[in-house]
Amino acid sequence: MTEESLIALRAENLTKQVNSPEGALTILDNVSFDIDGGGSVAICGPSGAGKSTLLALLAGLDEASSGSVWLDGTELGSLDEDGRAALRARRVGFVFQSFHLIPALTALENVMLPLELDGANDPRQRARDTLAAVGLAERTRHYPNQLSGGEKQRVAIARAFAGKPAVLFADEPTGNLDSATGEKIIDLLFDLNREQQATLVLVTHDEQLASRCDRRIDLAAGRLVPDS
């Protein structure tokens, strides 16, 4: 194995600017770092520091103004939008603060969705197994509005892990949960991450949560805080 292949994510001189009435606004300013495969990283910083923007760029949800992102060895700038989508379907999982389950689909169908988008074999059974792994074997036929907040986040976690992703992005995963439920969700997230050897990238401003990660990257006003 080469050194390159051990790196799950690489950001190189990443800059994101948006146009505003007052002129160009720099949200991310020349950010570079590597994240090794298999570990967990917390991206921390105050509101407006550019955490979510960085996450969007790393996951290929948005395009950088300049700089490059390598995700699992692929340079995202070389892919078009559908190409990035295909890469996400194959290698990436997501957990969001507000769960983002599709209300029209059952818990099982929500978990099946990324598997099917990737054209995986036997998505139904795999989704069922993953739901059982997060303790929701009895809830497969429930719709999101029939689940509690904690249950919704478990479905979202099952959805994220079902496709055995190389990288899992989590955006404030406990933000909408009470602290006891949040605790359990975080345990689950870390357990599954360990089991599947995925790289966990966590955006949070919860210090306690950040401290559980192997490494943290601090952002302030769009720049990396040195020594983070």
Place this chain on the structure above:
Amino acid sequence: MRSLARDFRAGELAVLGAALIIAVASVTAIGFLTDRIGQAVALQAAEVLAADLRVSSPRPLDPARMETARKRGLQTARTLSFPSVVFSGDDSVLTAINAVSEGYPLRGQVRIAPALLSEPAIIDGVPARGDVWLDTAVLARLGIDTGAQVEVGASTFTVAAVLTYRPDQTPGFTGLAPALIMNIDDIEATGLLGQGSRVSHAQLFAGSREQIRALAADIAPELPASARLRDRGDAGRELNDAISRAGRFLALASLVSLLLAAVAIAMSARRYAERRLDTAALMKSLGAPQRFVVISSLTQIVVIGIVAGLLGAFVGFGAERALSVVLSGLLRGDLPVPSARPLALGFGTALILLAGFALPSVLRLSTTPPLRVLRRDLSPPPPGAFLTYGAALAALVLLIYWSVRDVTLLVIIVGGTAVTGLVLFLVGRLLITLLSRGRSRVGVAWRYGLANIARRGSDSAIQVVAFGLGLMVLLILTLVRNDLLAGWRATLDTEAPNHFLINIQPDERAGVRDILVSNGLPAPEFVPLVRARMTRVDADAVGDRRFRSERGRRLAGRGANLTYAEQMSASNQLVAGVWWPAGYEGEPQVSVETEAARDMGVDIGNVLTFDIAGVQLTATVTSLREVEWDSFQPNFFMVFSPNSLRDYPKTFIASLKVPDDQRGALLKLVRTHPSVSVIDIEAVLDQVRQIIDKAALAVQSVFVFTLAAGLVVLFAAVQSTLDERRYESALLRTFGARRRTIFAGLAAEFIALGLAAGIFAALGASVVGGLAATQLFNLDYQLDPTLWLLGTLTGVVVVGLSGVLAAHGVVNTPPVRTLRAG
């Protein structure tokens, strides 16, 4: 105004506007049409009679009356009209013959053209002797133009002009038969007049109002029961009744579009209000009073209402022009310019729809809690059920009453609409449930599409019904109608008679039989016919009697054709009472057709009195019969025992099957017996079919609005889900869905919805067709596969395309929105 433009681009106001335009267009189109025709009728009430006063009768009228009138300074004229066949070589056309005297028409004008397709002009005068003016339709069917020779009865005439318009062309079947005008002095030589022939004699009078009133007062008491006196008022009333009935029916048809438009308006207004909640909350937090919030939104709605009202009226006006063209032939040309009343109707409709279906949502804005600026989940309390449903119901009742102007009908329609709406909605829901059952067996795009339909179950059902309804009616009017006509034709015995011979004088029977037999045709059976008018039922005069139905009044009041028979015809079946024994010579007995008896309120034991050429005949009803009318045998409402009618003046009729290659025999028959009229049943059926086709086309055009309204409901429903769809599209792309997959999901959703609407339409059309066939027409109904194919295909294509068109933008929502949402 700037915010109006912005909100319009956001879509829901555009949908609201489109729904209003369709509603207003459909109402004004029908309004303009009935208004114009109504005006034309008012103008032409006198023209319809071609006189100020018209006396008509199946028997010759007293000529002394004309003399008296002339002496009093009135203008007079005389006409004779009857159906007969016009020949050119071997071709023949059944034509309404009008023989007119000098002076005709006393009111209105005749227009003729020198040749086919040339410009018509008003003509003052009547055809010269030996000349006739012929309708375009007759000329076209005979394949001739002016200058040609035609035979009418025993005479030959020159076609001197093309008849393009005559005033006393009444609506109805005889009014639609193509006409011929000849000089009354030529009529004797044709030999077409005989005792008891089906000629209508008319005397026309024109003069000042006082002269006419005095004349009418003098004439009325001395008229025989068979004669009819009509002045301008009567003529106008009759026509107006017929037209307002047709107008009401069309208005009801347009009501369906109105209802669907109302659904779309309610949907888009709801979304409009929801999108303005934040602004309203902000304005209130900054200190704006409730009034300000409401007025600023109401202004927008009212502007939309006015613009859409104007556009709708414009579209409606154009649609009316198109409808007039469709109905040409059923209506007369040269309709006057319409009044502004339909415009008021259209605008009124727009305002009522807005008030009933948009206002509750907009008013709700005023109760938006200002705290929403801090907590976005705070919404104003939903409008009270009373306000929402009360306003909608009030608007509906008002609109329906405006269309039908009849409280009983209003109650029936509102009740019927509620029940039908509920049943349709449940059928729609059932279809949706069935469809979504299939989603565990399909791919991700289809699963996502079907899941979307199932999630918005009620909205989806409304869309299925909204679109399916328009499609269903169109299917019924095209395919089912043709199937029924074809089915009916198929039941007609191929050996059934295809020609009637009428007006055969008693002494002509032997001659007619000889001609037919010598030409290889079977000897016909001659059925006697006596013209009469019913005057009493028991002791009640017919004129004073209350009838159970309009049809009963008409049946009893008009001239009746009576017959007598020793034995009952094979196409009749006794349902009550007993038939008279052979050789019966007792008191006169009559057997009445059972439906006519019911309509006239006549039963066994009633004594009916008839006026036959001034002589009274009284007979007791002793039996009721069912008649198979489509056997095309000569059949009668009233059949008497032979002894009762034998000695009255009569003619004979016969029916026979003439193969195409033996039609020459008919030509010989008419030449040797000119007073005998030959009626080609095929030609009559063709004319009936043409009338049905035109009427169906008119109703179809009205239902095109319904289809459009159904589509607007679809757009409104898609509009109201756009935010959700954008969010989900972004989410799906985050998980790695390609645009193609998301697009496929959308397409799957709308194709499935269209499929459901198509199934709904085909199902409804089959049920209606089946019921009509078995209950109304006694036909076997065969399920038509084209109906299902066309229904589902149209549903899938139209709904699929429109839905994808309305929602395709969401495919492009950038996935990064998932991180910003929530």
